[in-house]
Amino acid sequence: MATYNEAETIMRQLKPIINKCIENHPLVKSAIKAQKAVVQAAPDTSAHTVAIKFLPDLFNADIAPMTFPYNPNIPTGDLTVGKTVFVWYYQSLSNGVVMQNADWSI
Amino acid sequence: MALLTPQDRYLDYLKIVADPDRMVPLTKLEFLNPNDTVAYVIDGNYKRRYGYFDSRAFIQDGALNISLNNGQRRAASVRFENLDNAFDFAINKLWFGRRVRLFKGAVLSDGTPYYIPQGVFYFNSPKTGWKPNSRTAEYQLVDKWAYLDGTLFGNLENTYEVKSRTNIFAAMQGILNLSIYDHKATSDYTKKIDGITPVFTDYYNDPKKVVVINGEEVQMNLTPKTVTTAMGGTYANVMLDLNAIIAGWIGYDSTGALRVDASADDIEDNKKPVIWSFTENSKTFFGLEETANPAQVYNDVIIWGESVDGAIVGARAVNEDPTSDTSVNRIGRKTFVESSEINYTNKQCAALAEWYLKRKTVLQKSVTISCSQMFHLRENNIISVLRSDKPNNPIEKHLIQAISIPLSQKGAMQITATSVQDYPTPKLIPLDENLLGGNS
Structure with missing residues (x-):
């Protein structure tokens, strides 16, 4: 037994x-997942990418900022250095797109 | 007569396993130091004396299971007779990170043992038992993938990024070179996640093997885009994502080295050499069971992907081979669809679709062969069976998918294999002709 x-x-x-x-x-x-990140540098407007660091990565200086494409409709003010944004992705973070402002207060 | 050369010894081993009445199966576990040298050995011999460095323990029972997967391939369970408590799960005895190399073998005709490696393992799920007349320790052994997939080690503390245009194999090697203490690259062999040099296919290193991405030719051994794995994922996730880019076979082999094989070579299993032939009259063959699993048969595979510039890519492989029992014309179109962001060109989707079709259209005829113990069989190799029960006595070839070997001296071995005779010639339909144009 x-x-x-x-x-x-x-x-x-x-x-x-x-x-x-x-x-x-x-x-x-196929579900879309989201992860919070902080903008590290001004966006590259020709390549439509922005350098960010995910929240827990901020505590590790060895992790370099990662470049992700951003949503063309995001207000430019939301992509200034230090702003918190949401990265949306499905299946894998390799598909991530900086989608929207994550400075929400409820 | 002494058997001196490795060839003589191997041939003698083959003769011995072909005659199981004469065979004395052997099992040996080498306990490895952190630098992979052998610390001490135990085997099935229960006649050790007290007071020796290697204790009075011996292998009492267990089984080794091998299955052809991307990822964890080898697992074993082993029970020690643990009279002097030397094999408890405790620090200074067996503890985290202790590796063992498992051997199976036989006594050759000159009386010497002959061992064949079956894998390098870590200990998991320790269980000790104490009865008035025995004291045992039972362990599950897991292959070194357990140090990548989070079973024993391998969770990512941060987001892990492999940049675009990085050599895929260098990136894989880079993961193995990380230190288990601080997750940073190290050259210290004993600190690495895996210090053994991996074996990589050179199929994709050919400079002529390129894919065209946004008009730029990119060699197939480079990452076409940045591969990012979220924190909380595992090193195995990164490995599998990198492997998916080349649609390869990844896993630890019997010598304990990470091995990546190309699946593009894998399409032609028919041409592989046969490593054992079973016949009804041979003493090694105990019987065969055929399993039919019609629910898992598909003869039409569609793979969708996404190219790096955001365009949709895909391919469709259909079994319209008139010699196949499961072709579309016989059983109708049974479609399997998979979409994955990691497929980035039509060519790669086609390779994957063809590979899936090959597996999914034959699953209905998997065979389980029961036979005497033999130790040189490996997954993804061919065995043949002379079917004297069928008209004209055809020789059927099978591709080994899984093997189960008992570690005790007695007991039959099980081989699960799929028929390669049934592999159809896939018809590849380009995406734009069929999926978008509606021309089937």
Whole structure:
């Protein structure tokens, strides 16, 4: 008869597989996710990109700012250095686009 | 007669495994130092004496499972007879980061042992048992991918970025060279996530293998765009994303080296050499079961992607091969669609579609072969079976997908394989002709 410990072990072993299945579910996979970032430099208006750092990366000086394309309709005031913005992406952060201002207060 | 050359010894091993009545299977676990030299060894021998450096433990039971995946491929369970508590999960005994190399082998005709490596593993899920008459320690062994996928190590503390036009293989090697202590590049072998030099395919290093992106020729071994992995992801996510760019096979091999193989070579499995032939009369063959899984058969694969300039790319591979039992003309069009942002050219989508079609259209005929223990078989290789139960006794070739070997002396080995005879000749339909033009 299986014991509680064995059940725990099986659960621990299955967890990554189940997480992977959830990640690969078409609905979750196609969902748009958002992550907060802070603008690090003035946007490159010819390439339509802006250098940002994601929030926890701000605490690590070794992480260089990353360049992402931005939404052409975002107000220019939202892309000044130090502003917090949302990066939207689906499937992988490689698809990220700086989408909107994230300085919300509710 | 002493067997001196490696060739003689290997040939003798083949003769021995072909005759399981004569074979004495052996199992050996080498416990490795951080620099991958051997610290000590235990095997199935229970006659060790007390007071020796390698304790009185021996391997009592277990199994090794190998499956052809991108990622975790090898796993084993092992039970030690742990009389002197030397194999408890504790610091100074077995602890985080301890690697073991597993060998299986046989006694050769000159009486010497012959071992073949089966993988390098880390310990996971320790379980110790104590009964009045025995003391055991049971471990799950996981291959070195566990140090990349977050099982034992490998979660990203920050966002991980591989810049556009970076050499994919250099980026993979770069991950392995990171220190486990501060996640920064290190040249200290013992600190690296994996110090063993990986084996990369040279298929994409050909300067003629290029893709055209925005009018610029980019070599196929370079990243076509920046690959970013969110924090909380794992190094394995980065590895798999990089691997997806070349649509390759990635995983740890039996010697403990990370191996990336091109799937473009993989299309022609028929031409691979046969590493074992089973016949009804051979002593190694115990039986065969064929499993049909019609729910997972697809004969039409559409892959969508996105090019770096935002345009839609895609390809469609259809099985219209009249010799195939599952062609569109026989069973209708069973479509499988996948979209992924990592596919960036029509050519790459076509390679992936062809590769998926090859796998998805044959799944209905996977076979499980039960046989005596043999240790040189590897995933993604060919075995053949002489089907004397069928008219004209055809020889059927199968591609090994999974292997399960018992670590004890007795017990049968299981091989799960898919038929390669059924691989159809895929018909590739360019995206603009079919998907956009409606001309099927």
